[in-house]
Amino acid sequence: MKDHLNENEFNINEYIRLDQMPHFLCPGCGHGIALRALLWAVHQLGIDKDKLAIVSGIGCSGRLSAYVDANTYHTTHGRPLAYATGLALARPDLNVIVISGDGDCLAIGGNHLIHACRRNLNMTCMMLNNEIYGMTGGQVSPTTSGDRYTTTTPAGNTEPVFDACALATAAGASFVGREVTMQIIALRDMFKKALVHNGFSFVEVISDCTEIYGRKNDLGASPEMMMSQKSTMRPFAYRNTVDVPFRPNAMKTGVLTEVDRPEYGNAYREMTAGLRGEKGGT
Amino acid sequence: MSERRNLQGNQACALGAIKAGCRFFAGYPITPSSEVAEAMARELPKVGGTFIQMEDEIASMGAVVGASMGGVKSMTATSGPGFSLKQENLGYACGAEVPCVIVNVMRGGPSTGMPTRPSQGDIMQARWGTHGDHAIIVLAPASVAEAYSETIRAVNMSERLRVPVVVLLDEVIGHLVETVDLDDVPEGAEVWRKWAEGPAEHFEPYAVTEDMVPPMPYPGDGYRTHTTGLTHSPSGFPTQNPALAEAAVMRTTDKLVHHRKEIESYRTQDVEDADFLIVAVGISARAARQSVRDLRSQGIKAGLFRPVTLWPFPEEALRETVKTSGAKTVIVPEMNQGQLVLEVERLLAGQVAIERINRIDGEAITPDDISAKAREVAS
Numbered sequence: 001m002k003d004h005l006n007e008n009e010f011n012i013n014e015y016i017r018l019d020q021m022p023h024f025l026c027p028g029c030g031h032g033i034a035l036r037a038l039l040w041a042v043h044q045l046g047i048d049k050d051k052l053a054i055v056s057g058i059g060c061s062g063r064l065s066a067y068v069d070a071n072t073y074h075t076t077h078g079r080p081l082a083y084a085t086g087l088a089l090a091r092p093d094l095n096v097i098v099i100s101g102d103g104d105c106l107a108i109g110g111n112h113l114i115h116a117c118r119r120n121l122n123m124t125c126m127m128l129n130n131e132i133y134g135m136t137g138g139q140v141s142p143t144t145s146g147d148r149y150t151t152t153t154p155a156g157n158t159e160p161v162f163d164a165c166a167l168a169t170a171a172g173a174s175f176v177g178r179e180v181t182m183q184i185i186a187l188r189d190m191f192k193k194a195l196v197h198n199g200f201s202f203v204e205v206i207s208d209c210t211e212i213y214g215r216k217n218d219l220g221a222s223p224e225m226m227m228s229q230k231s232t233m234r235p236f237a238y239r240n241t242v243d244v245p246f247r248p249n250a251m252k253t254g255v256l257t258e259v260d261r262p263e264y265g266n267a268y269r270e271m272t273a274g275l276r277g278e279k280g281g282t
Numbered sequence: 283m284s285e286r287r288n289l290q291g292n293q294a295c296a297l298g299a300i301k302a303g304c305r306f307f308a309g310y311p312i313t314p315s316s317e318v319a320e321a322m323a324r325e326l327p328k329v330g331g332t333f334i335q336m337e338d339e340i341a342s343m344g345a346v347v348g349a350s351m352g353g354v355k356s357m358t359a360t361s362g363p364g365f366s367l368k369q370e371n372l373g374y375a376c377g378a379e380v381p382c383v384i385v386n387v388m389r390g391g392p393s394t395g396m397p398t399r400p401s402q403g404d405i406m407q408a409r410w411g412t413h414g415d416h417a418i419i420v421l422a423p424a425s426v427a428e429a430y431s432e433t434i435r436a437v438n439m440s441e442r443l444r445v446p447v448v449v450l451l452d453e454v455i456g457h458l459v460e461t462v463d464l465d466d467v468p469e470g471a472e473v474w475r476k477w478a479e480g481p482a483e484h485f486e487p488y489a490v491t492e493d494m495v496p497p498m499p500y501p502g503d504g505y506r507t508h509t510t511g512l513t514h515s516p517s518g519f520p521t522q523n524p525a526l527a528e529a530a531v532m533r534t535t536d537k538l539v540h541h542r543k544e545i546e547s548y549r550t551q552d553v554e555d556a557d558f559l560i561v562a563v564g565i566s567a568r569a570a571r572q573s574v575r576d577l578r579s580q581g582i583k584a585g586l587f588r589p590v591t592l593w594p595f596p597e598e599a600l601r602e603t604v605k606t607s608g609a610k611t612v613i614v615p616e617m618n619q620g621q622l623v624l625e626v627e628r629l630l631a632g633q634v635a636i637e638r639i640n641r642i643d644g645e646a647i648t649p650d651d652i653s654a655k656a657r658e659v660a661s
Contacts, residue, residue, distance in 0.1 A: 049506060053501060071502075072506075073510075081341075082343075083345065085348065089306070090332060091353065115336070275328050
């Protein structure tokens with residue numbers, strides 16, 4: 001298959017498990033684009049696959065780890081950041097990437113997200129936001145836009161939307177960015193910045209669920225949904241006002257936060273270095 | 283040289299784990315187990331290990347499994363409500379066969395219950411707390427020295443067999459202070475999981491081996507395998523093939539049957555001619571020990587059978603002990619409404635009379651509670 005984006009520079013087949021194909025994502029799903037952008041960044045940064053650990057949760061996003069040719073861990077619902085915290089602390093030599101979704105990361109895993117942001121342990125978290133619980137058949141999620149129909153909001157959604165990036169920034173994440181799958185080069189470059197950042201990096205990817213969500217809300221097929229990612233697809237998105245959690249009217253793209261804060265693993269090892277070799281005293 | 287120290291049961295668990303090579307602990311504060319975490323926070327940095335207090339019990343169990351998958355021996359500690367929260371990721375460790383140790387210091391329940399009062403209400407939760415058919419080992423120390431040595435055994439068995447091991451203390455053993463010889467280590471050699479060796483190509487992380495324990499890949503060694511909580515084939519990838527799915531669960535549970543001899547552990551006292559056999563664990567077994575002496579001094583032939591490995595239950599040993607002693611009555615004292623007795627009834631129903639002693643009032647069972655029951659049955 002021709003890689004029309006850059007055939008010579010990046011061959012995704014070197015980074016995925018071909019024996020796991022065909023994948024199980026629906027036609028039109030944006031998750032594959034996001035994974036491609038992520039692995040392209042991994043390639044351009046020259047990250048050793050043997051030292052790459054992908055930790056995912058449960059849901060459509062969670063299944064992506066199985067397709068990556070790396071050390072991959074498909075963990076429990078909402079907990080990939082907890083598993084990754086143990087893995088990254090125990091093995092600072094590994095490059096740890098977490099793949100999560102809007103339900104996995106913001107609902108059942110919300111507590112782990114805010115504390116991972118606060119702690120600032122070195123890892124990159126890619127949250128795929130498709131506004132829906134796709135794997136379970138299309139239930140409302142913390143990021144489902146207002147008025148949208150889902151199987152659990154049959155009269156339309158009345159819940160306010162979580163602004164994941166504002167939340168991550170408020171919780172202390174030292175790198176926060178948002179990008180859309182329509183802009184794969186920008187997304188790749190966003191991942192490159194996130195992966196080299198020393199600390200907790202949070203990247204929200206606006207991805208489309210065409211089969212379970214778009215179709216039920218007359219949002220068009222995949223091309224239409226992608227074309228409207230920055231406009232009508234998310235009616236409250238991209239208005240240039242202030243980022244505040246629970247107020248989704250400020251969904252900007254690009255790098256939203258980038259600050260230099262002590263990385264947790266290093267800080268812990270430095271703080272406790274003086275105790276090394278000391279005789280047990282308990 | 284022996285190094286003797288006055289320690290709490292909780293602290294002994296921490297030092298035992300470190301002695302066995304545990305180098306990662308993730309925990310969350312909860313009475314009456316917090317001293318395990320506090321001791322780990324102090325001691326782990328001294329040996330180059332890592333301690334972290336996570337945001338909740340779920341996360342601490344997740345972090346422990348994550349660290350162990352990274353190739354580091356890992357442990358957590360908790361009590362009833364926290365143990366309930368850990369069951370989700372404990373189940374993952376069972377399914378994915380990730381070595382780890384969970385210290386659970388039992389307190390009164392249900393729910394918040396009586397946080398500072400002793401209980402043995404988690405005997406069944408320790409065995410069946412996580413959903414689905416799964417293999418798990420549960421050890422029940424009855425002294426501080428045993429809290430130390432059994433935690434060492436827990437780390438070693440979890441590594442050797444790739445199975446989560448629960449060290450089940452009650453609040454009394456957890457907070458009891460006794461003398462421990464830190465160098466009195468039954469299994470001195472450090473036990474590590476079997477590491478994957480050989481070519482990475484076509485390596486199957488869950489291949490069926492002779493000892494039923496698949497070697498574990500060390501991340502970074504080039505195997506690049508997949509680990510999942512989904513039912514998986516020997517390749518490590520999810521499967522819904524009925525034969526493979528059945529085989530996957532069967533191997534993890536058969537694994538413990540295969541290694542039963544090395545897992546099982548129990549102690550007996552005065553059982554050779556016992557008319558009354560007391561079956562008890564933890565602090566209830568300590569009370570039973572005194573009761574046996576008291577009853578014997580009054581001419582009542584009592585004996586004690588104490589499972590140290592609670593699950594899998596040493597069933598052949600109990601049956602054999604009953605047979606050789608000729609005991610007519612088995613008494614099961616426990617600080618719950620009757621959990622251990624269910625296993626005893628399963629094994630001995632119809633062969634002996636089975637008497638229960640239960641306390642759920644936050645007080646430990648006393649030697650007199652047990653002796654009174656024996657005298658009542660004897661009269």
